[in-house]
Amino acid sequence: MSRRNRISQVTDDFVSLLFPRLCQSCGEPLVRNEEVICLSCLADLPRTDYHIRRENELEKAFWGRCFIERAAAYAYYRRGGIIQTLIHRLKYNGITSIGDYFGRIYGNILKDSGFLDDIDVIVPVPLHPVKVRKRGFNQSMVIAEAIGRSASIEVSDHYIFRRSDSATQTRKSRVERWENVENIFVAGEDTEKEGSHILLVDDVITTGSTIEACTEALKSNRDVRVSVAALGTAIFESA
């Protein structure tokens, strides 16, 4: 180890003594080489492996609703589970390193499995501009950009836009939710290449209505194929 590295290591150790980095899931101090969450919590994440399973539960959830080529999510999203905690901290506590870290991890997994081989562009689910201003970022964009960097694929937020703010989606039936999101996404005017394969990225898929509405908008003025990836999915076998 060079003298400079030794000094920076000592500085790092000193800084982490004063400001210990904590696991965003369990709150235990992170050790060297751990990032965002500890290795124990990382191992406990309920991964879906949907990216290597064709006709998985998430893909099936869109059958008869809209045509999705493939759908995958990193982990199952359960009430009180690790993914719920992480997404909450990402969105409401502004800890964007969570989206960046898991986007990178998932991007590498997707790339290594061949899931991204055919993808031309990555498009994040848009957040209303007012919300972006208030929050300072769109969590889906943070995740999309990290996936894009892992796989060297272009990321664009010009394919679809959010028209108006929608009321909070909790405590609504699926039909009401669908009516709520149906018309809020519109296709961008500056149409890109016909026939592109778009990877639509969201933080969590709960009912699939947002993805359905985005897909309708993406296909409304151009001939494109759409696949989907999210960090969490609430749609799984026992649902």
Ligand SMILES: [Zn+2]
């Ligand atoms: Zn932990």
